[in-house]
Amino acid sequence: MTLVIPASTPPGPPRRRDAGRPRGAAVTAAVLAAVRVELADAGFEGLSVERVARRAEVNKTSVYRRWPTREALVAAAMEGLLDDFSVSPDTGSLRGDLYALAAPIAELAAQPDGVALLRAALSTTASGDVGTVASRRVGAPAESVSSIAARARARGEWRDGVDPQQAIFTLVGAIIHRVLLERAAPTGEWLDGLVDIVLRGISATKPQP
Incomplete structure (x- = not known):
């Protein structure tokens, strides 16, 4: 009986140590x-x-x-957080615009990414670069409220003498307080009440239900 020895298969290229890991x-x-x-x-x-x-x-x-x-x-x-909030919504009413601007901020703030952003912005040990970036991301919606205020003035809804940035910082500040200090979710019902409070302070006319 003749023993047949199979031909050896040439070894393939060595497996990369980082194979299967994400690239680029x-x-x-x-x-x-x-x-x-x-x-x-x-x-x-x-x-x-x-x-x-x-x-x-x-x-x-x-x-x-x-x-x-x-x-x-x-x-x-x-850097990438809150980039989508640079476009101001146009719902046809001041209340609708304020809610449309605040709602995605509240939604993000209730998620891990949002908590991370807020903690970095408020950290006392973060470097200047980190603090600057985080604060800019938190304050990004302030750019949108100028357009909201201009449309509201054209409709006669915005009271003279009200600073648009103060209005949005009131909204954002309340959301930060809700998430970090109260450790509570900024629910839709809670946000409705917040927007109504801000609206009463800036509206030229009595807000409609």
């Missing part, structure tokens, strides 16, 4: 998402780059290659 833009998205979760859990003071890398399933060196400092990493994670 996917790395950036995964890391920044992990940063926001970490911020929501531990705040800026407790953020760990090692835990961020573990959450994102990437090497820690991949994180530092893109963001050499923890401050740069957090600032990058904050």
Whole structure:
């Protein structure tokens, strides 16, 4: 009986150590998402780059290659938040515009990303870059309220002497208080009441039910 020895199969290329891990833009998205979760859990003071890398399933060196400092990493994670709120809604009424502007902010503030943004904005130990970015993201809707005020004035709804930025900061400040200090959800019913209070302070006429 003749023993047949099968021909050996040439070895294939060695498996990459990072095979299966996110690459390129996917790395950036995964890391920044992990940063926001970490911020929501531990705040800026407790953020760990090692835990961020573990959450994102990437090497820690991949994180530092893109963001050499923890401050740069957090600032990058904050930049994308609230970008969609730069367009002011036009619902045809001042109350509708205010609610349409405040509702997505309240919705975001109730989620981990929103908590992360607020904590970074209020952190006393965050660097200047992080504080500047976070504060700019929190204050971004102020740009929209100028358009809302202009439309309301044209309809005779906006009272003379009312500062549009003060109006939106009243809304945003109340949402921050609700989420961080009261630790309560900014529900639709709660937001209805808040908008009505602000509306009574800025409206040129008595708000309709």
